Structure formats: C-alpha cells, structure tokens
Amino acid sequence: MCPDARPARIPCGCRRFLSEARRDRPIRRTHDEPPASPPPVSAPVSEQKQAYWRATIRLILTLLAVWFVVAYLMGIVFAPALNGVRIGEAPLGFWIAHNGAIYVFIALIVIYATRMRALDRQYGVEE
Numbered sequence: 001m002c003p004d005a006r007p008a009r010i011p012c013g014c015r016r017f018l019s020e021a022r023r024d025r026p027i028r029r030t031h032d033e034p035p036a037s038p039p040p041v042s043a044p045v046s047e048q049k050q051a052y053w054r055a056t057i058r059l060i061l062t063l064l065a066v067w068f069v070v071a072y073l074m075g076i077v078f079a080p081a082l083n084g085v086r087i088g089e090a091p092l093g094f095w096i097a098h099n100g101a102i103y104v105f106i107a108l109i110v111i112y113a114t115r116m117r118a119l120d121r122q123y124g125v126e127e
Contacts, residue, residue: 052123059115063108070096070104 074082079093087095120126 048123052119052125055119055123056116059112059119063112067105067108070101075101 075093075097079097082093082096083091085092090098117126
C-alpha cells in the first residue's frame with residue numbers, strides 16, 4: 001500500500017491520484033457495502049442437483065461395497081473357508097486375492113464409467 005494512502009476513505013490509492021481525480025464525485029466505499037447475494041436458484045434445478053448427487057452417491061457406495069466384499073471379505077477374511085474350492089490348481093481364496101480381485105476392480109471401473117456417463121446424460125450435466 002502506498003505510504004500516503006487513506007484506507008478509511010479508499011481501500012487503496014494515494015493522495016496524488018486523489019488530487020488528479022474529480023473531487024466533486026463522492027468516493028465509493030466498497031468495504032462498507034454488503035456482499036452481493038448469489039443469484040436465486042430455482043427449485044427444480046435444486047431438486048435436480050440433489051437427485052443427481054443422490055444417484056451418484058448411491059452408485060459410489062454400491063461399488064465401494066462390492067470392492068470391500070471382494071477385497072477384504074473374500075480375499076482375506078473368508079479366504080480360509082473358500083480354500084476348500086479349487087480353481088485349477090489354486091484354492092479359491094488364494095485365487096480371489098491374487099487374480100479375481102483384479103478382474104472385479106477392472107469391472108468396477110468400467111461399470112462406474114458407463115453408469116456415470118448415463119447419469120450425466122440423464123441429468124443434463126454431460127461434458
């Protein structure tokens with residue numbers, strides 16, 4: 001800030017600028033004015049946004065639940081119980097932890113991308 005600025009009247013500036021400015025015009029004090037309120041949001045748009053986010057969160061939570069069941073429950077917790085079943089030469093618990101979980105994760109990515117594209121189109125927010 002300029003050393004001879006007058007912050008009580010003008011947020012920034014200096015006396016040299018004030019001497020050149022028109023003195024008959026009142027000084028606008030922007031720091032005393034209330035902030036502008038955002039434009040009003042119509043009710044249908046607000047409800048549409050809520051419905052979009054509800055659908056998005058529901059999809060994410062569903063996919064996270066599938067991820068949790070496959071990665072932790074089937075791959076770690078229930079692996080000893082699943083090892084009684086064999087896929088080729090490998091026990092099922094071992095196979096899920098090392099191979100099956102990766103296939104499921106790739107499927108989850110594809111499902112998420114396709115479902116989000118459909119939701120974006122449905123709610124009119126596609127890029």
